[in-house]
Amino acid sequence: MRPRSQSMHLAVILVLALRNLRRQLRRSILTASAMIIGGWLLLFSFSLGDGTHETWIDSGVRMSGGHITVERPEFRVSRKIEDRLPTDVRSKTEQALKSPEIAAQVVAVSARLTINGLASSHAGARPAQVIAVDPIAEAAFSMLDDQVVEGRYLEPDDRLAAYVGLGLVQSLDLRLGSRFVVQAQDTAQDISGQLFRVVGIFRSGIPAADQSVIHIPLQTGGDWLGSDRDVTNVGVVLADSATVAAVTTYLERVLTEPIARGDAAVMGWRESNPALYAAVVIDNFGNYLLYAILFTIIAFGIVNTVLMSVLHRHREFGVLQALGLTPGQTGAIVLVEGLTLTAISGLIGVSLGLLTTWYFFGDGLDFSALIGEDMTFSGVVIDPVIVPLFRVSRLIQILAFILFVGVVASIYPARRAATIDTAEAMKFER
Amino acid sequence: MTDTDRAAVRTNGIWKIFQQEAEEIVAVRDVSLTIERGEFTALAGPSGSGKTTLLNVIGGLTRPTRGRAWVAGREVSEMSNQELARLRLNEVGFVFQAYNLLPVLTAMENAEFPMLLQGVGSSQRHERIRELFERTGMAGLEDRRPGKLSGGQQQRVAVIRAVASRPALVLADEPTANLDTASSEALLDVMLELNQELGVTFVFATHDEQVMEWSRRLVRMVDGAIDSDVTRS
Numbered sequence: 001m002r003p004r005s006q007s008m009h010l011a012v013i014l015v016l017a018l019r020n021l022r023r024q025l026r027r028s029i030l031t032a033s034a035m036i037i038g039g040w041l042l043l044f045s046f047s048l049g050d051g052t053h054e055t056w057i058d059s060g061v062r063m064s065g066g067h068i069t070v071e072r073p074e075f076r077v078s079r080k081i082e083d084r085l086p087t088d089v090r091s092k093t094e095q096a097l098k099s100p101e102i103a104a105q106v107v108a109v110s111a112r113l114t115i116n117g118l119a120s121s122h123a124g125a126r127p128a129q130v131i132a133v134d135p136i137a138e139a140a141f142s143m144l145d146d147q148v149v150e151g152r153y154l155e156p157d158d159r160l161a162a163y164v165g166l167g168l169v170q171s172l173d174l175r176l177g178s179r180f181v182v183q184a185q186d187t188a189q190d191i192s193g194q195l196f197r198v199v200g201i202f203r204s205g206i207p208a209a210d211q212s213v214i215h216i217p218l219q220t221g222g223d224w225l226g227s228d229r230d231v232t233n234v235g236v237v238l239a240d241s242a243t244v245a246a247v248t249t250y251l252e253r254v255l256t257e258p259i260a261r262g263d264a265a266v267m268g269w270r271e272s273n274p275a276l277y278a279a280v281v282i283d284n285f286g287n288y289l290l291y292a293i294l295f296t297i298i299a300f301g302i303v304n305t306v307l308m309s310v311l312h313r314h315r316e317f318g319v320l321q322a323l324g325l326t327p328g329q330t331g332a333i334v335l336v337e338g339l340t341l342t343a344i345s346g347l348i349g350v351s352l353g354l355l356t357t358w359y360f361f362g363d364g365l366d367f368s369a370l371i372g373e374d375m376t377f378s379g380v381v382i383d384p385v386i387v388p389l390f391r392v393s394r395l396i397q398i399l400a401f402i403l404f405v406g407v408v409a410s411i412y413p414a415r416r417a418a419t420i421d422t423a424e425a426m427k428f429e430r
Numbered sequence: 431m432t433d434t435d436r437a438a439v440r441t442n443g444i445w446k447i448f449q450q451e452a453e454e455i456v457a458v459r460d461v462s463l464t465i466e467r468g469e470f471t472a473l474a475g476p477s478g479s480g481k482t483t484l485l486n487v488i489g490g491l492t493r494p495t496r497g498r499a500w501v502a503g504r505e506v507s508e509m510s511n512q513e514l515a516r517l518r519l520n521e522v523g524f525v526f527q528a529y530n531l532l533p534v535l536t537a538m539e540n541a542e543f544p545m546l547l548q549g550v551g552s553s554q555r556h557e558r559i560r561e562l563f564e565r566t567g568m569a570g571l572e573d574r575r576p577g578k579l580s581g582g583q584q585q586r587v588a589v590i591r592a593v594a595s596r597p598a599l600v601l602a603d604e605p606t607a608n609l610d611t612a613s614s615e616a617l618l619d620v621m622l623e624l625n626q627e628l629g630v631t632f633v634f635a636t637h638d639e640q641v642m643e644w645s646r647r648l649v650r651m652v653d654g655a656i657d658s659d660v661t662r663s
Contacts, residue, residue: 008549019534319530322491323591324519324547326512423483423492426526 009329016320017336024309031305032345035402038298039349040356042291042398047357047388048365049287053280054389057241060276060380061269062143063209066110066235067244069272070251073265075232076272079116081187081225084232089258093234096254105243110134110141111231113221117184119214123173129212130182132221132231141237144202144215151176151200158217162196166203167211174198182214187226194224205381242391244268276380295405302409306338310413317417318425331418338410339403346402350395357388364388437500438599438631439465439488444497446483446654457483458494459654465633465647467598470625472634472645480654481635482603488633489522489601490514502598519547523592523630527604529584531576537587538563538572544595555594562590566620582613589621593630602634606641618644 021028061067070093075083085093090111097106113132118125135154139145144163145153154163162182164174172180178198186192196216204210222228238247251266258264270277310317317330364387446458458480465471473481486492487499490506498507502521509517518524523544531540541562542555563569566586576584585605592600602621606614622644624630634641642648650658 008546012543012546016532016534023534315528315530316532319526319532321515322489322518322524322530323544324515326515421492423486426486426491426530 009325012325013329013332013336017333017340020309020313020333021337021341027305027309028341031302032341032348034298034301035342035345035406036349036352038295039346039398039402040352041294041349042401043350043353043395044356044388045291046287046394046398047353047390048360048386049283050391050394051364051387051389053283054241055383055386056276056280056380057269058237059143059383060273061235061241062141062237063204063206063380064235064269065233065267065272066108066141067238067241067269068236068248068251069233069267070236070255070264071233071267072263076265076267079114081113081115081185081227081232082189084113084227084230085234086258086263087228087230089255089264090229090231090234092255092258093251093264096251097236099250099254102247102250105238105240105247106236107239108137108140108237109234110137111218111234112138113218113225113227113230114232115184115221115225117182119168119172119180119182121172121174121178121180123171126168126171127212128168128182128214130184130214130216130221132216132218134218138215141235144204144209144213147202147204149201149203151198153200154215154217158199159220160194160196161199161217163200163202163215164198165210165213166201167207168214169198169201171211176201182216184225186224192224192226194220241269242393244270279380295401299405299409302338302342302406303412306334306341306410306413307416309337310334310417314420314425317420318422321420321422322426327418327420330420331414334414334417335407335410338413339406342402342406342409346399346406350398350402353398354390354395357390360388361390436466436503437464438467438469438502439463439633440500441484441488442498444484444487444494444499446480446487446492447495456654458487460497461651461654461656462497463649463656463659465599465631467631468625468629469647470622470632470645471647471649472636472642473649473651474636474642475651475657476637479651481651483654484651485601485603485633485635488599489524490517519544520595521598523595523597523600525585525588525592525600525602525605527607529576529581529588529608531584531587531591533576536573536575537568537579537583540576540587541590541594543591548595550595558594559590562594565623566590567616580613581608582610582617585609585613585617586620589617589624593624593628596628597630599631599633602632602636604636604638605634606636606638611640614638614640 071085072083094109097109110133115130117128117130119128135156139153149166154161174180176198179195181193181195183191183193238244248266248268252259255264255266320330321327364385366385368384441461441463444458444461448455448457461484473484475481487494488501490509494507498505501517504517506514506517538559541559545555563572568583568586571579571583606617609617618641621632625632634645636642647661649656
C-alpha cells in the first residue's frame with residue numbers, strides 16, 4: 001500500500017469512528033458516564049487509600065524505628081546493648097543523610113539507645129522499654145512529644161528526667177515529680193540501676209507503648225549504661241514512603257563496608273514493621289479487587305454498547321468492505337471508537353477525581369463519627385481524618401488501566417466487525 | 431492480449447452452492463460469461479434466480495464454490511481477502527438497491543470515499559466529484575447528509591461513488607428497485623451517459639423491465655443458470 005494511501009486509510013478510520021460516536025450520542029454518553037464515574041471513583045478512592053496508608057505508615061514509623069532504621073543485624077531480635085551500632089557507623093549514617101542526593105527526602109533523624117529494663121517504684125516493678133534520645137531530634141522524629149497529658153517533654157538540659165507512658169505511671173503509682181528506678185544490663189553485662197524523676201506523662205493511644213515506654217536523655221543513658229555516645233539504632237523519617245527504596249539503596253551504598261562486616265543493616269519499614277506492611281498490602285488488595293470487579297462490570301457495559309453498535313451497523317460494515325476497506329481496517333474503526341470513548345471518558349473521570357482530591361486536600365475527610373478516635377493496630381493510631389494523597393504514578397497507572405479496559409472491551413466487537421460476511425451483511429435488514 | 435485480459439468480466443463454469451443445515455442450495459449453476467469493456471449489460475431473472483449471487487462472485491464479495499472468474503484480467507476466485515479488498519477498491523464500483531451511503535458522511539464525502547482510500551489528492555478528488563455532481567444534476571447538494579436526500583438523489587450519489595474512482599466495472603444490484611418511474615429513468619439516463627462518455631462498464635442485476643429495455647445486452651437467468659443471452663444492436 002502506498003504511504004499516502006495508508007495515511008488516508010488511517011484518516012478515514014478516525015473520521016468514521018469519531019462521527020459514529022457523535023451519531024450515537026445518547027449511547028456514547030451513557031457508556032461514557034459509566035467510565036467517567038469509574039475513573040472518578042478510582043482516582044479519588046485510591047488517593048484516599050494512599051493518603052490513609054501514608055498516615056498509617058507515618059504514624060507507625062514514628063512510633064517505632066522510622067521509615068528506615070540503621071542498626072546491627074542482631075539487634076532486631078536480641079535488643080541487647082552489646083549489639084549496639086559502632087560510633088563510626090552512626091557518624092557515617094548521619095553524614096550520609098545530610099548528602100544533597102537524599103537530604104530533601106529526609107524529614108527527621110533520631111539516634112537512639114533502646115534497651116529493655118525493669119522499672120520499679122514503691123508499688124512494684126514493671127518491664128519497660130527505655131529509649132534514650134536527643135530531645136530535640138526526637139521531638140521532630142516521634143509524635144510522643146505532642147501527646148503529653150501532664151508535665152512536659154524532655155529538654156536538652158535534662159539529666160535524670162523521664163517521660164513516661166500513662167499506663168506505666170498508673171501501674172507504678174507514679175505522678176509528676178515522682179522518682180523511680182530503672183534497672184537494665186549495661187555494656188559490662190552487669191545489671192545497673194538508675195534513678196529517674198517523672199517530668200512528663202504521655203498517652204499515645206497504643207496500649208503497648210503507654211504501658212512500657214520511657215524516654216530518657218541520650219547523655220544520661222550513655223553515662224548510666226557505659227555506652228558513651230553509642231546508640232543501638234539510627235531512625236530516619238522521610239517525606240514520602242515511596243522514596244524508602246531509593247534512600248535505602250543510597251545508605252546501603254555508603255555503608256557497604258560496615259554491612260559487609262556485619263556491623264550494620266539498613267532496614268525499610270516493611271522489614272522492621274511487617275505487621276503494618278501486611279495491613280497496607282491487604283487493604284490495597286481489597287481495593288484492587290473491588291475495582292477489578294467494578295471495572296469488569298463497566299467493561300461488560302462497554303462490550304455491550306460497542307457490540308450493539310456493531311450489530312446495528314452490520315450492513316454499513318459490509319458496505320465499507322465492498323468499497324475497499326480490508327477486514328482489519330473495518331475492525332480498526334470499532335477499536336478506535338471504543339478506545340476514543342474510553343480515553344475521553346477516562347480523562348474526564350480522572351479529572352473529576354483530581355478535582356475531588358484537591359478539594360479534600362486541605363482538611364481531609366473526617367470519619368471520626370464512624371471509627372471513633374481511639375482505634376489502633378500494629379502500633380499505629382488510626383487518624384479518623386483522612387487526607388487524600390495524589391501521586392503521579394497512580395494517575396498514570398489508572399489511565400493505563402482505563403485504556404486497557406477500553407482495548408479489551410473493544411476487541412470482541414472489533415473482531416465481529418472484521419469477520420462479517422460482506423455479501424451476507426449487504427442483505428442484512430435492521 | 432488474451433480474451434480474458436480484454437474482457438471486463440469473464441467467468442468460467444462458476445458454481446455457488448450454499449449449505450443450509452443438511453440441504454444444499456445451488457444459487458449459481460455452471461455460469462460461463464464474458465462481458466467486454468464498455469458494455470451496458472443486465473442480468474435479469476426472478477427472485478432467487480442467482481443474479482445477485484453471480485454479481486457478488488464477480489465483485490469479489492463472495493467466493494465461488496467451483497469455477498473461475500476474472501475481472502479486468504485478474505482472477506478473483508483465488509485472491510486473498512486483502513487482494514479482494516484491493517480489487518474492489520481499484521477495479522469495481524458497487525451500486526446497491528438500498529443506496530447504502532454512509533450516514534455519517536455528507537454526499538460529497540460519500541462520493542469521494544473510494545478515492546480517499548485510493549490516496550487520490552484532494553484537488554483531483556474534488557474536481558472529479560464536482561464534475562459528476564454537475565453532470566448528474568446533484569450540484570448544490572454536496573454538503574447534505576444522506577438522510578436529507580431523496581431516494582433518487584441518494585442513488586445518484588451512489589452511482590457517482592461507484593464511477594468516480596474510475597473502476598473497470600460497475601456492478602449495480604437492483605439500482606432502481608426503490609425508485610419511482612421518473613427517478614428510475616433519470617438514474618438510468620445518468621448511467622447510460624457515463625457508460626457512453628466515460629466508457630464505464632455497467633452490469634446490472636434486475637427484474638425491472640425499464641432497466642432491461644435500456645440495456646444493450648440482456649442475460650436472463652433461471653434457477654442459477656443462464657437461460658438466454660441477447661445483445662441488441
